[in-house]
Amino acid sequence: MSQVHDHGRGGPPVIGPGHTYASVTDKISSIVLARRTPLFWLLGFFVSFLLTMVLLGAVGYLFAKGVGIWGVNQPIGWGFAIINFVWWIGIGHAGTLISAILLLLRQEWRTSINRFAEAMTLFAVACAALFPVLHLGRPWLAYWLLPYPNTMALWPQWRSPLVWDVFAVSTYASVSLLFWFVGLIPDLATLRDRAKRKGFQIFYGMLAMGWRGSALHWYRYETAYLLLAGLATPLVISVHTVVSFDFTVGIIPGWHSTIFPPYFVAGAIYAGFAMVLLLAIPLRKVYGLEDFITMRHLQNMAKILLATGLIVGYGYVIEAFMAWYSANPYEGYMIGNRMRGPYAPIYWSLMLCNIVTPQLLWLKRVRSSPPALFGIALVVSIGMWLERFVIVVTSLHRDFLPSSWGMYYPTIWDWATFAGTIGLFLALLFLFIRFLPMISIFEMRTLVPEAGPLAMQPIPEHSVAGEEG
Amino acid sequence: MSSNPIHLPRIYGLLAEFERPEELVEAARSARGAGYRKMDAYTPFPIHGLSDALGFRGTKLPLVVLAGGLIGCATALGMQWFSATIHYPLNVGGRPLASWPSFVPITFELTVLFAAVSAVLGMLGMNGLPMPYHPVFNAPRFAFASRDRFFLCIEAGDPMYDEGKIRAFFADLGAKEIVAVEE
Numbered sequence: 001m002s003q004v005h006d007h008g009r010g011g012p013p014v015i016g017p018g019h020t021y022a023s024v025t026d027k028i029s030s031i032v033l034a035r036r037t038p039l040f041w042l043l044g045f046f047v048s049f050l051l052t053m054v055l056l057g058a059v060g061y062l063f064a065k066g067v068g069i070w071g072v073n074q075p076i077g078w079g080f081a082i083i084n085f086v087w088w089i090g091i092g093h094a095g096t097l098i099s100a101i102l103l104l105l106r107q108e109w110r111t112s113i114n115r116f117a118e119a120m121t122l123f124a125v126a127c128a129a130l131f132p133v134l135h136l137g138r139p140w141l142a143y144w145l146l147p148y149p150n151t152m153a154l155w156p157q158w159r160s161p162l163v164w165d166v167f168a169v170s171t172y173a174s175v176s177l178l179f180w181f182v183g184l185i186p187d188l189a190t191l192r193d194r195a196k197r198k199g200f201q202i203f204y205g206m207l208a209m210g211w212r213g214s215a216l217h218w219y220r221y222e223t224a225y226l227l228l229a230g231l232a233t234p235l236v237i238s239v240h241t242v243v244s245f246d247f248t249v250g251i252i253p254g255w256h257s258t259i260f261p262p263y264f265v266a267g268a269i270y271a272g273f274a275m276v277l278l279l280a281i282p283l284r285k286v287y288g289l290e291d292f293i294t295m296r297h298l299q300n301m302a303k304i305l306l307a308t309g310l311i312v313g314y315g316y317v318i319e320a321f322m323a324w325y326s327a328n329p330y331e332g333y334m335i336g337n338r339m340r341g342p343y344a345p346i347y348w349s350l351m352l353c354n355i356v357t358p359q360l361l362w363l364k365r366v367r368s369s370p371p372a373l374f375g376i377a378l379v380v381s382i383g384m385w386l387e388r389f390v391i392v393v394t395s396l397h398r399d400f401l402p403s404s405w406g407m408y409y410p411t412i413w414d415w416a417t418f419a420g421t422i423g424l425f426l427a428l429l430f431l432f433i434r435f436l437p438m439i440s441i442f443e444m445r446t447l448v449p450e451a452g453p454l455a456m457q458p459i460p461e462h463s464v465a466g467e468e469g
Numbered sequence: 470m471s472s473n474p475i476h477l478p479r480i481y482g483l484l485a486e487f488e489r490p491e492e493l494v495e496a497a498r499s500a501r502g503a504g505y506r507k508m509d510a511y512t513p514f515p516i517h518g519l520s521d522a523l524g525f526r527g528t529k530l531p532l533v534v535l536a537g538g539l540i541g542c543a544t545a546l547g548m549q550w551f552s553a554t555i556h557y558p559l560n561v562g563g564r565p566l567a568s569w570p571s572f573v574p575i576t577f578e579l580t581v582l583f584a585a586v587s588a589v590l591g592m593l594g595m596n597g598l599p600m601p602y603h604p605v606f607n608a609p610r611f612a613f614a615s616r617d618r619f620f621l622c623i624e625a626g627d628p629m630y631d632e633g634k635i636r637a638f639f640a641d642l643g644a645k646e647i648v649a650v651e652e
Contacts, residue, residue, distance in 0.1 A: 020617065022616060025513070025615075026616075147552070153557065154557065155552040155553075155556065158552070158553055158568075158571060158572055159561075159571040161574075163575070164578075167575045167578040168574065168578055171579070171581060171582040174585070174586075175582065178585055178586065178588075178589045181589075189615045190513075193615045194612070194615075209593070209599035209600070210599050210600035210602070212511055212603055212605055212606065212611075212614065213511045213512050213614045213615055214509050214511055215509060215510040215511070215512060215519045215520050215525070216523070217596045218512065218516070219515070220528050220592050220595050221596070223592070224534075224588045224589060227534050227584075227588045228588050228589070231581050231584050232581075232585070235581050238577060238581075245574075442513060442514045443514070445513055445514045446514050
């Protein structure tokens with residue numbers, strides 16, 4: 001840890017010049033403690049709240065009528081619900097990846113983006129978790145998914161990836177929530193100490209639980225945080241792996257493949273970083289946070305986007321190659337049908353969005369331009385949604401028996417539910433940036449020049465070396 | 470305290486404020502060198518070497534997390550094994566009932582879940598949080614401990630506690646402000 005602060009190494013610094021503990025604290029906490037709610041916040045929240053009401057309407061109608069209002073039917077029994085589930089849960093991967101894996105890798109640039117990336121994770125997982133419940137047919141019996149002593153003397157089927165999914169997603173949601181909350185505790189104490197209004201003092205005071213920054217507390221806190229990061233790291237990898245098992249365990253052509261777990265995980269990180277960029281670029285602009293979320297962050301995220309995009313591209317190529325190399329007629333037909341069948345435009349748009357577009361990121365000029373990055377991130381997000389559409393729909397719509405082939409057309413209710421979850425996601429995010437610090441204040445303090453080498457970087461050295469007695 | 474002729478609030482300790490983390494670590498080291506034992510420091514971010522300077526000897530938290538993880542692992546494996554072989558055996562084409570490879574994902578998930586919950590509850594529990602009241606909050610400038618100031622408190626419970634001596638000691642160390650904290 002001789003060189004904790006690599007300001008200037010490899011491009012722009014991770015924090016703007018001239019900042020002190022006080023300026024960092026005041027800048028970030030003032031966003032939350034400001035009396036006036038900015039106009040764009042009210043507008044943005046209003047629009048996303050309206051969309052959330054669309055979700056409420058779509059779900060209400062679904063509960064009244066059943067899944068028949070959606071476009072799903074034989075042979076495509078998995079439609080938008082699964083596409084959106086996989087899309088959202090993929091987006092939810094970047095947060096924990098940034099906070100856990102980049103922490104263990106000592107990437108100090110993660111500091112200013114981890115908090116809102118974790119919040120984004122939680123909200124994306126919340127949106128994702130809605131879909132499996134909604135598509136149950138009898139959603140009021142969703143608790144049957146859990147093992148509990150019941151008068152039917154029944155248990156979940158432990159050999160089914162769908163049951164694994166219940167455990168993987170609920171564990172991921174719980175651990176992400178814990179990680180996020182533990183990270184917030186010292187900042188909640190800062191807000192408690194800086195709030196002027198009694199109500200806010202009580203609100204943040206309750207949440208901070210009496211945190212007083214004691215050195216012994218910090219010591220255990222850092223140990224707990226490091227252990228949580230270590231636990232969350234394999235968890236991130238496991239969640240999308242288990243999601244991919246939902247497909248690979250089935251013998252449907254296009255699903256039954258061993259490339260799925262790594263390719264799903266890479267796709268999830270790809271989609272997640274695209275969403276972090278989509279959120280970070282406007283946020284740093286409107287709140288004037290360019291000193292904290294610098295070009296360094298955007299460039300690094302662009303590089304991760306490029307790298308994971310290449311892995312995803314490799315997955316697509318291997319899928320096509322194995323279809324040919326395996327000499328399995330059904331696999332061969334599946335890939336030909338994707339390329340030339342009724343859904344071919346979607347397949348080729350997916351290739352354009354996910355493989356061709358991100359190649360622009362090789363150019364430094366593109367990586368240094370926030371509008372260009374925003375555009376590419378948007379295209380990648382759409383591409384990842386199309387990828388799930390291609391995987392779910394084109395594999396199911398023509399499998400082994402031509403007499404049972406069919407087409408899938410989403411209905412207005414499918415679209416309303418999808419748009420509604422985007423509204424829910426944004427509404428939660430707007431509430432988060434108004435009421436909680438969107439950048440980790442205490443970790444930013446360790447980055448300012450005056451902190452020097454004593455500021456403990458995310459990984460305390462003594463915890464790595466073992467505890468001396 | 471009972472010898473006080475008039476009723477005075479009990480003193481929790483003497484709190485010194487520093488502007489820079491290096492000063493605080495130096496002060497903590499000197500205080501420990503001078504023989505003070507019951508003390509704590511309050512800082513806006515974790516500081517390298519401070520817990521060593523205060524003489525803190527490591528934490529058992531990793532063991533708590535390990536125990537939590539093992540309990541989660543045993544719970545998951547036990548639950549799946551019990552239901553699949555004893556309580557609800559399901560013969561699928563004559564395959565073994567205790568099909569452990571398919572029990573692995575849930576076992577992994579519950580191990581991580583239990584370990585993570587133990588890490589958080591263990592950390593909070595060992596730190597004695599939530600704690601709605603603590604005397605140091607009575608110090609007028611203590612709110613800066615969560616912004617940009619560094620505090621060292623020698624508590625009245627220390628056997629060597631002597632307010633006058635400690636005041637002089639803190640002043641020598643370059644403390645900006647020294648206050649007695651009321652209980």
